[in-house]
Amino acid sequence: MISTPSRLQTLFHFVMIKPTHYDDDGYPIQWFRSAIPSNTLACLNGLAQDADRRQVLGLQVQIRLHTYDETNRRVRPDKIIRMISKEGGKALIGLVGVQSNQFPRAVDLARRFVAAQLPVCIGGFHISGCIAMLPEMPPDMREAQALGISFFAGEAEDGRLDQVLRDAWNGKLAPLYNHMDQLPALQGEPSPTLPRKHIRRTSGSLSSMDLGRGCPYQCSFCTIINVQGRKSRFRSPDDLERIVRENYAQGIKRFFITDDNFARNRDWEPLFDRLIALRAGDCPKIGFTIQVDTLCHKIPNFIEKAAQAGVRRVFIGLENINPDNLIAAKKRQNKITDYRQMLQKWREHGAITCAGYIIGFPGDSKASILRDIEIIKRELPLDILELFFLTPLPGSEDHKILWQNGTWMDPDMNKYDLNHRVAHHSKMSDAEWEDAYRAAWEAFYTPEHIRTILCRAAANRLGRPKTALTTLLWFKLVSAYEGVHPLEGGALRMKFRSDRRHGLPRENALVFYPRYLAQTAVKAWRYWLTYRECKSILDEVLSSQNRSTYTDLAIAAPREDEFEALDLYHATNGGEAALARKRRDDAIRNNPSRVIWQTPAGSRLLVDEAIE
Numbered sequence: 130m131i132s133t134p135s136r137l138q139t140l141f142h143f144v145m146i147k148p149t150h151y152d153d154d155g156y157p158i159q160w161f162r163s164a165i166p167s168n169t170l171a172c173l174n175g176l177a178q179d180a181d182r183r184q185v186l187g188l189q190v191q192i193r194l195h196t197y198d199e200t201n202r203r204v205r206p207d208k209i210i211r212m213i214s215k216e217g218g219k220a221l222i223g224l225v226g227v228q229s230n231q232f233p234r235a236v237d238l239a240r241r242f243v244a245a246q247l248p249v250c251i252g253g254f255h256i257s258g259c260i261a262m263l264p265e266m267p268p269d270m271r272e273a274q275a276l277g278i279s280f281f282a283g284e285a286e287d288g289r290l291d292q293v294l295r296d297a298w299n300g301k302l303a304p305l306y307n308h309m310d311q312l313p314a315l316q317g318e319p320s321p322t323l324p325r326k327h328i329r330r331t332s333g334s335l336s337s338m339d340l341g342r343g344c345p346y347q348c349s350f351c352t353i354i355n356v357q358g359r360k361s362r363f364r365s366p367d368d369l370e371r372i373v374r375e376n377y378a379q380g381i382k383r384f385f386i387t388d389d390n391f392a393r394n395r396d397w398e399p400l401f402d403r404l405i406a407l408r409a410g411d412c413p414k415i416g417f418t419i420q421v422d423t424l425c426h427k428i429p430n431f432i433e434k435a436a437q438a439g440v441r442r443v444f445i446g447l448e449n450i451n452p453d454n455l456i457a458a459k460k461r462q463n464k465i466t467d468y469r470q471m472l473q474k475w476r477e478h479g480a481i482t483c484a485g486y487i488i489g490f491p492g493d494s495k496a497s498i499l500r501d502i503e504i505i506k507r508e509l510p511l512d513i514l515e516l517f518f519l520t521p522l523p524g525s526e527d528h529k530i531l532w533q534n535g536t537w538m539d540p541d542m543n544k545y546d547l548n549h550r551v552a553h554h555s556k557m558s559d560a561e562w563e564d565a566y567r568a569a570w571e572a573f574y575t576p577e578h579i580r581t582i583l584c585r586a587a588a589n590r591l592g593r594p595k596t597a598l599t600t601l602l603w604f605k606l607v608s609a610y611e612g613v614h615p616l617e618g619g620a621l622r623m624k625f626r627s628d629r630r631h632g633l634p635r636e637n638a639l640v641f642y643p644r645y646l647a648q649t650a651v652k653a654w655r656y657w658l659t660y661r662e663c664k665s666i667l668d669e670v671l672s673s674q675n676r677s678t679y680t681d682l683a684i685a686a687p688r689e690d691e692f693e694a695l696d697l698y699h700a701t702n703g704g705e706a707a708l709a710r711k712r713r714d715d716a717i718r719n720n721p722s723r724v725i726w727q728t729p730a731g732s733r734l735l736v737d738e739a740i741e
């Protein structure tokens with residue numbers, strides 16, 4: 130509810146916009162309903178509410194907050210500008226959580242506000258990642274700064290937003306707020322929160338929150354470690370309970386915990402314990418999606434407690450099944466010899482598993498990629514595979530190295546959405562790489578494999594075949610028909626003729642509208658056909674007499690000769706060597722006295738190896 134300022138108070142508007150990015154035709158990717166409310170927008174809104182409560186602009190100023198998530202709401206700068214000039218005239222426009230692919234859209238929006246003499250500040254991973262890793266600002270940031278746009282690098286907690294609000298109020302926004310050298314603690318910070326109307330513009334019953342930031346690993350394609358650090362910082366169980374209760378009171382019972390790697394949140398256990406207590410108490414129906422690494426099953430009780438806490442879906446950074454590729458990406462912690470055990474354990478605890486998989490590592494070719502997808506389908510009990518182009522994201526070590534070497538990277542940041550190729554591959558041509566990426570999506574989401582996944586879910590005592598089908602359909606339909614990555618998908622694509630990317634012409638209405646309507650109708654028809662086909666597969670699976678006895682290689686209990694028999698360990702690049710490493714490590718674990726020498730790099734030599 131908007132409160133009216135008293136007669137003695139002046140209004141200051143803080144307009145927070147989470148921008149989207151452009152599709153290949155230059156129209157913002159927007160939906161009638163998007164999937165999940167933005168956590169960054171919720172964090173900023175929570176911090177701003179707190180700043181208003183503390184009256185950081187003085188007793189005479191009321192801060193009025195406006196939040197826009199452009200993935201599900203059209204942003205009309207002209208209307209916002211009119212509203213501000215009618216209601217006091219003073220404001221800060223914050224473009225929040227701006228990723229590299231959203232930077233061009235953010236700047237296009239900012240242009241309009243800057244032209245109306247309003248102060249604009251952009252924050253998020255593009256700014257923080259570039260400031261963290263590059264010796265100088267890239268050209269796109271310099272151009273934006275020349276327009277008068279201010280930047281915020283780092284995190285806004287610990288009272289840092291106050292300074293930006295005060296400077297905007299005083300008309301003295303600094304060109305750059307750089308907080309990269311200090312990572313704030315999260316305990317006791319205001320909860321991420323959004324007005325109820327935001328939730329209604331998404332799937333409706335799901336909210337997001339971050340319980341921790343930072344990850345100890347060093348994957349070379351990752352930006353997170355260079356922006357949020359490698360030390361685990363986390364919210365407290367009390368913070369968590371407050372967030373859950375606030376949402377529960379509004380009817381929201383499902384949450385996406387956005388931590389990149391919840392298994393490395395040092396406080397995972399007290400956090401899970403609090404959720405278990407809430408479920409046993411007055412919030413019985415809460416459910417969660419988390420992101421974890423491939424070693425999480427080795428943490429005693431982690432998966433058991435996750436299940437008790439209501440974790441129903443997990444995103445796992447599998448990334449690849451070729452050990453040579455994993456080593457090239459410094460993802461040494463991922464061991465393919467653990468994958469089956471880890472996925473089977475999640476399955477036993479009733480979670481739907483979604484694995485991220487990267488296409489385009491140096492060892493990849495189109496043939497090897499398609500071979501690997503078939504191995505995954507056959508040997509790993511995985512429900513969803515999300516594919517990504519290997520992308521040198523600004524803020525990652527990969528990007529920094531290519532930048533330093535002057536290697537070509539696509540200059541259009543709009544394409545850095547992991548669904549476009551933005552670099553060259555050492556072995557595949559550009560066309561071959563793009564073809565391999567699309568072919569990998571198609572190869573995983575075939576009707577036959579959807580049937581296999583549903584059979585696996587139906588045979589599992591805790592399986593949820595209907596939910597598995599909904600998730601499978603989302604990934605299949607968006608990847609096949611919308612031209613965007615499923616993680617950016619939504620329900621019913623919206624397009625507005627006048628919202629085209631800066632520099633592109635406005636299309637003729639007689640071309641734009643008929644094409645939009647025809648595209649929508651064709652998609653609706655294809656959606657219907659695919660739904661009908663998959664629904665009949667589900668019906669067959671559920672009514673099958675063999676439903677509970679179904680088994681296959683992926684879900685069968687580990688075999689004695691598992692490591693000799695499976696292609697996962699023999700057909701992949703580096704699989705044999707990974708197996709040898711596992712055998713050596715097992716031998717050391719079983720008989721530590723056999724280690725006679727450890728190299729500075731950590732390799733261990735056994736007695737019999739030395740004798741040989």
Ligand code: B12
Pocket residue numbers: 149150165166167168169172173200222223224225226227228229230250251252253254255257258281283284285286290293337339351352353357387388389522523524545546547548614616617
């Ligand atoms: C959760 C998440 C998602 C969820 C979003 C869910 C949701 N609704 O919240 C989903 C799965 C949908 C998703 C999708 C994508 N994501 Co994502 N995502 C994340 C993740 C893991 C957490 C985001 C988050 O909540 N962070 C916590 C917030 C609080 O941090 P923050 O955004 O940096 O904001 C703080 C500061 O930057 C600052 N700040 C930010 N804005 C502003 C503005 C002002 C004015 C001020 C003063 C301060 C300020 O204050 C904030 C509070 O401290 C991040 C990684 C990460 N650790 O952040 C990746 C990340 C942001 N995603 C990334 C990418 C690439 C994508 C996709 C393009 C990839 C894809 N194809 O899947 C899509 C794009 C979809 C879209 N339209 O946004 C990259 C971006 C890298 C880059 N250089 O651009 C990241 C960093 C992960 C990575 N791979 O490196 N993502």
Ligand code: SF4
Pocket residue numbers: 344345346347348351352353354389390422446
């Ligand atoms: S495990 Fe995930 S979050 Fe951690 S460094 Fe690797 S990619 Fe980044």
